[in-house]
Amino acid sequence: AHAARDQAVAALAQAEAAVEVAKQDLQSVIVGRGTLDAAVEAARAAVRLARIDLDNTRITAPVDGRMGEIGVRLGQYVTAGTQLAAIVPADRWIIANFKETQLSGMRPGQPVSFTVDALPGQSFRGRIERFSPATGSEFAVLKPDNATGNFTKVAQRLPVRIAIDGDQPALDGLAPGLSVVVRVDTEGGAGRG
Incomplete structure (x- = not known):
């Protein structure tokens, strides 16, 4: 046991x-x-x-448009931030730099007519889309400093974005950087820039 x-x-x-x-x-x-x-x-x-x-x-484009100034080849290695190409969007507009003395009476939606130096004899239509929040000199790399020395008043220019009406002949001839002459009918008085 x-x-x-x-x-x-x-x-x-x-x-x-x-x-x-x-x-x-x-x-x-x-x-x-x-x-x-x-x-x-x-x-x-x-x-x-x-x-x-x-x-x-x-690499995908942020918008539809035409390619230009392509600086890259197939198979090439690139780093972040490298400009590979320029794209010209399908939407077209004009940035007209009106003098501040010409802005009186202008407002978004007003009809605009313009001619392009590169397309003689052609006249185009559009409308004022919006005004820049500041003059061009405010966005310049070297801003003017009027606080010292002799001051001469210089009329500033304000960029105005103009949308181009799409139902017009010869629109394919428009390209970025062309010189244009813009006319805005401000209820009887014509502003020109």
Whole structure:
């Protein structure tokens, strides 16, 4: 009976040791699972980064238009911020720099007529779309400083954006940078710039 009891006590101790080993194995599995979860997340992040890199191999234009001044070749590596090409948008408009003395009576929506030096004999129509929030000199790299020395009053010019009506012949001849003469009928008086 003593031997059987000793054997049962030893079996109990062995079973308790087996439980402790099982608990340690469970803890190892839990730690291992966390490591595997981290490895899965790292793999998902690598896939996302690879997709971003793949998307960066395609360059899309922000607007529809015509390409010009292309300075890149197929297969060339470029860095962020490098100008690759210039795009001329399909929408056309004019920035007319009127003197501040000519702005009286002008408002958005007024009809405008204009001629283009490069297209003699053609007259085009449009409308005032909006006025710049400041004169051109305010946006200049070197701003005039009239606070010192002799001051001579100089009439400033305010950029006015003019939308061009789309149903006109010869619009394809218009290109950025052409010289134009704009006329705005301000209810009987003509402003010219």
